[in-house]
Amino acid sequence: MTTPTARMLLRRRSLLAGALSLGTALTTLGTGAGRAWAADGPLVSGCEAWGARPPKSPVKVLPARAQKILVHHTATPNVTDYGQAQAFALARIMQADQMDVRGWIDTGQHFTISRGAFVTEGRHGSLAALDSGTQFVEAAHCPGQNTVAIGIENEGTYTTEEPRPEQYATLVALCVRICLQYGIRPYQIYGHRDFHNTECPGDRLYARLPQLRADVAARIGGDPTAPVWPVVGTGEVSERVRVLQYLLVQRGATITPDGAFGPATEAAVRAFQKQIEAAVDGVAGNQTWNQLCAPVAQGAAGEAVTAVQGRLTGLGFPTTADGVFGPGTAAQVTAFQGSRGLPQDGVVDARTWSRLIA
Ligand SMILES: [Zn+2]
16 A cells, blocks of 8 residues: 555545444345355455445456565554454445545455455455466556556554554465465565555564565475665666666666666666656665566567576576577576576576576
8 A cells, every 4th residue: 555545544534434334234244255265265255245346447357377466554543343344344445545536447456454354355356366376457556566466455554563463364374375376486475665665564564574475485385585686876887787777778768788877877767766656766776676677588588688698698607698588598597596596497587686686
Protein backbone atom coordinates (compact mmCIF):
# COMPACT_ATOMS: atom_id res chain seq x y z
CA MET A 1 0.00 0.00 0.00
CA THR A 2 1.31 3.44 -0.79
CA THR A 3 1.14 6.39 1.52
CA PRO A 4 -1.69 8.34 -0.19
CA THR A 5 -3.98 5.34 0.03
CA ALA A 6 -3.00 4.80 3.61
CA ARG A 7 -4.00 8.34 4.44
CA MET A 8 -7.29 7.85 2.65
CA LEU A 9 -7.97 4.68 4.58
CA LEU A 10 -7.22 6.43 7.86
CA ARG A 11 -9.65 9.18 6.93
CA ARG A 12 -12.22 6.53 6.19
CA ARG A 13 -11.96 4.95 9.59
CA SER A 14 -15.30 6.37 10.59
CA LEU A 15 -16.97 4.40 7.79
CA LEU A 16 -15.70 1.16 9.23
CA ALA A 17 -18.42 0.78 11.84
CA GLY A 18 -21.14 0.82 9.20
CA ALA A 19 -19.26 -1.55 6.95
CA LEU A 20 -18.78 -3.95 9.83
CA SER A 21 -22.49 -4.55 10.27
CA LEU A 22 -22.80 -5.21 6.54
CA GLY A 23 -19.95 -7.72 6.81
CA THR A 24 -21.77 -9.54 9.55
CA ALA A 25 -24.84 -9.78 7.34
CA LEU A 26 -22.81 -11.26 4.51
CA THR A 27 -21.27 -13.82 6.81
CA THR A 28 -24.69 -14.85 7.97
CA LEU A 29 -25.76 -15.35 4.37
CA GLY A 30 -23.02 -17.92 4.15
CA THR A 31 -21.66 -17.07 0.71
CA GLY A 32 -18.61 -19.11 1.51
CA ALA A 33 -16.94 -19.12 -1.89
CA GLY A 34 -13.24 -19.58 -1.48
CA ARG A 35 -10.53 -22.17 -1.54
CA ALA A 36 -9.12 -24.25 1.25
CA TRP A 37 -5.91 -26.18 0.88
CA ALA A 38 -5.82 -28.62 3.74
CA ALA A 39 -2.19 -29.57 3.32
CA ASP A 40 -0.38 -26.48 2.21
CA GLY A 41 -2.41 -23.33 2.36
CA PRO A 42 -4.95 -21.23 4.20
CA LEU A 43 -8.58 -20.71 3.28
CA VAL A 44 -8.96 -17.73 0.97
CA SER A 45 -12.36 -16.07 0.75
CA GLY A 46 -13.11 -15.16 -2.86
CA CYS A 47 -14.51 -11.83 -4.04
CA GLU A 48 -18.06 -13.16 -4.02
CA ALA A 49 -17.75 -14.15 -0.35
CA TRP A 50 -16.90 -10.66 0.89
CA GLY A 51 -19.28 -8.83 -1.41
CA ALA A 52 -16.91 -7.30 -3.92
CA ARG A 53 -18.20 -4.91 -6.54
CA PRO A 54 -17.61 -6.10 -10.10
CA PRO A 55 -14.52 -4.62 -11.75
CA LYS A 56 -15.06 -1.53 -13.93
CA SER A 57 -13.61 -3.43 -16.87
CA PRO A 58 -12.43 -7.02 -17.28
CA VAL A 59 -9.30 -7.85 -15.32
CA LYS A 60 -6.32 -8.85 -17.42
CA VAL A 61 -5.31 -12.48 -17.02
CA LEU A 62 -1.73 -12.98 -18.20
CA PRO A 63 -0.67 -16.37 -19.61
CA ALA A 64 2.34 -16.47 -17.31
CA ARG A 65 3.39 -17.43 -13.82
CA ALA A 66 4.10 -14.79 -11.22
CA GLN A 67 7.83 -14.33 -10.63
CA LYS A 68 7.87 -12.93 -7.11
CA ILE A 69 5.82 -11.91 -4.08
CA LEU A 70 5.65 -8.38 -2.66
CA VAL A 71 4.64 -7.94 0.98
CA HIS A 72 2.66 -4.84 1.96
CA HIS A 73 0.95 -3.44 5.03
CA THR A 74 -2.35 -1.62 4.69
CA ALA A 75 -1.21 1.26 6.96
CA THR A 76 -4.62 1.09 8.64
CA PRO A 77 -5.09 0.93 12.43
CA ASN A 78 -3.92 -2.17 14.31
CA VAL A 79 -7.45 -3.16 15.18
CA THR A 80 -8.27 -5.67 17.90
CA ASP A 81 -11.32 -7.01 16.06
CA TYR A 82 -10.02 -10.32 14.76
CA GLY A 83 -13.27 -11.57 13.24
CA GLN A 84 -14.04 -12.48 9.66
CA ALA A 85 -16.48 -9.58 9.38
CA GLN A 86 -13.63 -7.14 9.95
CA ALA A 87 -11.59 -8.87 7.22
CA PHE A 88 -14.50 -8.63 4.79
CA ALA A 89 -15.19 -4.99 5.71
CA LEU A 90 -11.55 -4.10 5.11
CA ALA A 91 -11.65 -5.79 1.71
CA ARG A 92 -14.65 -3.69 0.71
CA ILE A 93 -13.15 -0.44 2.02
CA MET A 94 -9.91 -1.02 0.16
CA GLN A 95 -11.71 -1.87 -3.05
CA ALA A 96 -13.88 1.25 -2.79
CA ASP A 97 -10.84 3.43 -2.12
CA GLN A 98 -8.87 2.00 -5.01
CA MET A 99 -11.75 2.14 -7.50
CA ASP A 100 -13.36 5.43 -6.48
CA VAL A 101 -10.38 7.50 -5.33
CA ARG A 102 -7.53 6.07 -7.37
CA GLY A 103 -9.64 5.20 -10.39
CA TRP A 104 -8.39 1.65 -10.74
CA ILE A 105 -10.57 -1.02 -12.33
CA ASP A 106 -10.63 -3.14 -9.14
CA THR A 107 -8.72 -3.83 -5.93
CA GLY A 108 -4.99 -3.29 -6.42
CA GLN A 109 -3.50 -6.29 -4.63
CA HIS A 110 -4.12 -10.00 -5.12
CA PHE A 111 -4.64 -11.03 -1.49
CA THR A 112 -5.14 -9.46 1.93
CA ILE A 113 -4.49 -11.03 5.35
CA SER A 114 -6.48 -9.50 8.19
CA ARG A 115 -5.20 -9.01 11.75
CA GLY A 116 -7.36 -12.02 12.61
CA ALA A 117 -5.55 -14.07 9.91
CA PHE A 118 -8.51 -14.25 7.52
CA VAL A 119 -7.40 -14.16 3.88
CA THR A 120 -9.45 -12.42 1.22
CA GLU A 121 -9.01 -12.33 -2.52
CA GLY A 122 -8.30 -8.81 -3.79
CA ARG A 123 -8.46 -8.36 -7.54
CA HIS A 124 -11.05 -10.58 -9.21
CA GLY A 125 -9.63 -13.75 -10.71
CA SER A 126 -6.53 -13.85 -8.49
CA LEU A 127 -7.62 -17.06 -6.82
CA ALA A 128 -8.56 -18.89 -10.02
CA ALA A 129 -5.28 -17.82 -11.59
CA LEU A 130 -3.35 -19.06 -8.56
CA ASP A 131 -5.22 -22.35 -8.69
CA SER A 132 -4.22 -22.74 -12.34
CA GLY A 133 -0.55 -22.27 -11.54
CA THR A 134 -0.01 -21.05 -15.11
CA GLN A 135 -1.90 -17.76 -15.17
CA PHE A 136 -1.52 -14.53 -13.29
CA VAL A 137 -3.81 -11.52 -12.91
CA GLU A 138 -2.26 -8.16 -13.71
CA ALA A 139 -2.65 -6.01 -10.61
CA ALA A 140 -1.97 -2.50 -9.26
CA HIS A 141 0.15 -2.68 -6.14
CA CYS A 142 3.62 -1.55 -7.22
CA PRO A 143 4.78 0.45 -10.27
CA GLY A 144 6.94 -1.64 -12.58
CA GLN A 145 5.97 -4.93 -10.92
CA ASN A 146 2.26 -5.35 -11.59
CA THR A 147 2.72 -7.81 -14.44
CA VAL A 148 5.19 -10.02 -12.55
CA ALA A 149 4.57 -9.81 -8.78
CA ILE A 150 1.85 -11.13 -6.47
CA GLY A 151 0.87 -8.46 -3.94
CA ILE A 152 -0.12 -9.47 -0.41
CA GLU A 153 -1.52 -6.78 1.89
CA ASN A 154 -1.30 -7.33 5.64
CA GLU A 155 -3.86 -5.43 7.66
CA GLY A 156 -2.22 -3.02 10.07
CA THR A 157 0.65 -0.58 10.42
CA TYR A 158 3.99 -2.21 11.13
CA THR A 159 6.36 0.70 11.54
CA THR A 160 6.83 0.15 15.28
CA GLU A 161 4.66 -2.89 15.99
CA GLU A 162 5.01 -6.51 14.90
CA PRO A 163 2.24 -8.36 13.05
CA ARG A 164 0.26 -10.73 15.26
CA PRO A 165 1.73 -14.26 15.34
CA GLU A 166 -1.45 -15.68 13.77
CA GLN A 167 -1.27 -13.14 10.95
CA TYR A 168 2.41 -13.87 10.33
CA ALA A 169 1.82 -17.64 10.32
CA THR A 170 -0.88 -17.16 7.69
CA LEU A 171 1.47 -15.01 5.65
CA VAL A 172 3.99 -17.87 5.70
CA ALA A 173 1.31 -20.37 4.66
CA LEU A 174 0.02 -18.17 1.84
CA CYS A 175 3.55 -17.54 0.55
CA VAL A 176 4.22 -21.29 0.61
CA ARG A 177 1.10 -21.91 -1.45
CA ILE A 178 1.95 -19.19 -3.97
CA CYS A 179 5.57 -20.32 -4.28
CA LEU A 180 4.50 -23.92 -4.91
CA GLN A 181 1.86 -22.95 -7.47
CA TYR A 182 4.09 -20.61 -9.48
CA GLY A 183 7.52 -22.12 -8.91
CA ILE A 184 8.69 -19.00 -7.04
CA ARG A 185 11.84 -19.39 -4.96
CA PRO A 186 11.70 -18.30 -1.31
CA TYR A 187 14.32 -15.59 -1.90
CA GLN A 188 11.90 -13.96 -4.35
CA ILE A 189 9.74 -12.64 -1.51
CA TYR A 190 10.29 -8.90 -1.17
CA GLY A 191 8.90 -5.84 0.53
CA HIS A 192 7.11 -3.12 -1.39
CA ARG A 193 9.97 -0.72 -0.51
CA ASP A 194 12.44 -2.89 -2.38
CA PHE A 195 10.93 -1.52 -5.60
CA HIS A 196 9.13 1.70 -4.83
CA ASN A 197 9.60 4.94 -2.89
CA THR A 198 7.46 3.98 0.11
CA GLU A 199 7.75 3.04 3.79
CA CYS A 200 5.55 -0.01 3.11
CA PRO A 201 5.49 -2.65 4.63
CA GLY A 202 6.79 -0.72 7.69
CA ASP A 203 10.18 -1.13 9.37
CA ARG A 204 9.09 -3.98 11.63
CA LEU A 205 7.42 -6.13 8.98
CA TYR A 206 10.22 -5.37 6.52
CA ALA A 207 12.72 -6.57 9.13
CA ARG A 208 10.80 -9.86 9.34
CA LEU A 209 11.28 -10.64 5.64
CA PRO A 210 14.55 -12.61 6.04
CA GLN A 211 12.70 -14.77 8.59
CA LEU A 212 9.71 -15.07 6.25
CA ARG A 213 11.96 -16.26 3.41
CA ALA A 214 13.62 -18.74 5.77
CA ASP A 215 10.28 -20.00 7.09
CA VAL A 216 9.01 -20.53 3.54
CA ALA A 217 12.28 -22.22 2.54
CA ALA A 218 11.96 -24.55 5.54
CA ARG A 219 8.68 -25.77 4.02
CA ILE A 220 9.57 -25.96 0.32
CA GLY A 221 13.38 -25.96 0.20
CA GLY A 222 15.80 -23.58 -1.45
CA ASP A 223 18.24 -20.93 -0.33
CA PRO A 224 16.29 -18.01 1.19
CA THR A 225 19.12 -15.48 0.83
CA ALA A 226 17.93 -12.41 -1.06
CA PRO A 227 20.21 -10.56 -3.50
CA VAL A 228 22.36 -7.77 -2.13
CA TRP A 229 22.83 -4.91 -4.57
CA PRO A 230 25.75 -2.52 -4.79
CA VAL A 231 25.30 1.24 -4.53
CA VAL A 232 26.66 2.71 -7.75
CA GLY A 233 26.92 6.42 -8.43
CA THR A 234 28.73 9.25 -10.19
CA GLY A 235 32.46 8.83 -10.67
CA GLU A 236 32.55 5.03 -10.61
CA VAL A 237 34.22 3.27 -13.54
CA SER A 238 33.55 -0.46 -13.53
CA GLU A 239 31.98 -3.41 -15.28
CA ARG A 240 28.91 -3.17 -13.06
CA VAL A 241 28.44 0.39 -14.32
CA ARG A 242 28.52 -1.02 -17.84
CA VAL A 243 25.82 -3.55 -16.87
CA LEU A 244 23.75 -0.73 -15.39
CA GLN A 245 24.12 1.25 -18.61
CA TYR A 246 23.06 -1.68 -20.78
CA LEU A 247 20.01 -2.23 -18.58
CA LEU A 248 19.09 1.45 -18.81
CA VAL A 249 19.45 1.34 -22.60
CA GLN A 250 17.15 -1.69 -22.61
CA ARG A 251 14.60 0.51 -20.83
CA GLY A 252 14.92 3.31 -23.38
CA ALA A 253 17.88 5.44 -22.25
CA THR A 254 20.16 6.85 -24.96
CA ILE A 255 23.55 6.45 -23.32
CA THR A 256 26.74 4.65 -24.30
CA PRO A 257 27.65 1.58 -22.18
CA ASP A 258 31.26 2.61 -21.59
CA GLY A 259 31.53 1.60 -17.93
CA ALA A 260 31.97 5.21 -16.73
CA PHE A 261 29.24 6.69 -14.51
CA GLY A 262 29.09 10.30 -15.74
CA PRO A 263 26.36 12.97 -15.95
CA ALA A 264 24.48 11.22 -18.77
CA THR A 265 24.27 7.99 -16.80
CA GLU A 266 23.15 9.85 -13.70
CA ALA A 267 20.42 11.58 -15.71
CA ALA A 268 19.34 8.22 -17.13
CA VAL A 269 19.18 6.71 -13.64
CA ARG A 270 17.08 9.64 -12.44
CA ALA A 271 14.71 9.32 -15.40
CA PHE A 272 14.28 5.61 -14.79
CA GLN A 273 13.72 6.13 -11.05
CA LYS A 274 11.06 8.71 -11.83
CA GLN A 275 9.42 6.36 -14.31
CA ILE A 276 9.12 3.48 -11.86
CA GLU A 277 8.40 5.77 -8.87
CA ALA A 278 11.51 4.85 -6.93
CA ALA A 279 13.33 7.39 -4.77
CA VAL A 280 14.92 9.77 -7.31
CA ASP A 281 18.54 10.31 -6.26
CA GLY A 282 20.56 9.44 -9.38
CA VAL A 283 22.30 6.61 -7.53
CA ALA A 284 21.63 2.97 -8.44
CA GLY A 285 20.78 1.11 -5.22
CA ASN A 286 18.30 -1.51 -4.05
CA GLN A 287 15.14 -0.19 -5.78
CA THR A 288 16.87 0.62 -9.06
CA TRP A 289 18.63 -2.73 -9.39
CA ASN A 290 15.54 -4.67 -8.32
CA GLN A 291 13.50 -2.92 -11.00
CA LEU A 292 16.15 -3.19 -13.71
CA CYS A 293 17.23 -6.81 -13.20
CA ALA A 294 14.26 -8.60 -14.73
CA PRO A 295 14.91 -12.27 -15.49
CA VAL A 296 16.29 -13.16 -18.93
CA ALA A 297 16.41 -16.64 -20.39
CA GLN A 298 16.86 -18.50 -23.65
CA GLY A 299 14.90 -16.77 -26.41
CA ALA A 300 15.50 -13.26 -25.05
CA ALA A 301 17.33 -10.58 -27.02
CA GLY A 302 18.55 -7.07 -26.42
CA GLU A 303 20.94 -5.02 -24.32
CA ALA A 304 20.25 -6.94 -21.11
CA VAL A 305 21.43 -10.10 -22.87
CA THR A 306 24.52 -8.28 -24.15
CA ALA A 307 25.26 -7.25 -20.56
CA VAL A 308 24.97 -10.85 -19.37
CA GLN A 309 27.24 -12.08 -22.15
CA GLY A 310 29.85 -9.43 -21.38
CA ARG A 311 29.96 -10.31 -17.71
CA LEU A 312 30.11 -14.05 -18.41
CA THR A 313 33.15 -13.50 -20.62
CA GLY A 314 34.73 -11.19 -18.06
CA LEU A 315 34.27 -13.78 -15.32
CA GLY A 316 35.83 -16.62 -17.30
CA PHE A 317 32.82 -18.02 -19.17
CA PRO A 318 33.48 -16.89 -22.75
CA THR A 319 30.25 -15.96 -24.54
CA THR A 320 29.67 -14.22 -27.87
CA ALA A 321 28.26 -10.74 -27.17
CA ASP A 322 25.60 -10.70 -29.88
CA GLY A 323 22.62 -9.76 -27.71
CA VAL A 324 20.82 -13.01 -28.50
CA PHE A 325 20.25 -15.51 -25.67
CA GLY A 326 20.74 -18.82 -27.46
CA PRO A 327 21.84 -22.29 -26.31
CA GLY A 328 25.47 -21.20 -26.05
CA THR A 329 24.65 -18.39 -23.64
CA ALA A 330 22.33 -20.69 -21.69
CA ALA A 331 25.13 -23.24 -21.29
CA GLN A 332 27.51 -20.60 -19.98
CA VAL A 333 24.90 -19.18 -17.60
CA THR A 334 24.35 -22.70 -16.27
CA ALA A 335 28.09 -23.20 -15.81
CA PHE A 336 28.40 -19.84 -14.07
CA GLN A 337 25.51 -20.70 -11.75
CA GLY A 338 27.23 -23.95 -10.84
CA SER A 339 30.43 -22.09 -10.02
CA ARG A 340 28.53 -19.82 -7.63
CA GLY A 341 26.44 -22.50 -5.94
CA LEU A 342 23.20 -21.31 -7.57
CA PRO A 343 20.43 -23.54 -8.99
CA GLN A 344 21.60 -24.40 -12.51
CA ASP A 345 18.51 -23.56 -14.54
CA GLY A 346 20.13 -21.27 -17.13
CA VAL A 347 17.79 -18.41 -16.22
CA VAL A 348 19.39 -15.12 -15.22
CA ASP A 349 17.11 -14.33 -12.29
CA ALA A 350 17.73 -11.58 -9.73
CA ARG A 351 20.18 -13.68 -7.71
CA THR A 352 22.17 -14.65 -10.80
CA TRP A 353 22.20 -11.00 -11.87
CA SER A 354 23.51 -10.00 -8.45
CA ARG A 355 26.36 -12.51 -8.71
CA LEU A 356 27.21 -11.30 -12.22
CA ILE A 357 27.75 -7.75 -10.95
CA ALA A 358 29.23 -8.65 -7.55
ZN1 LIG B 1 2.68 -1.44 -0.18
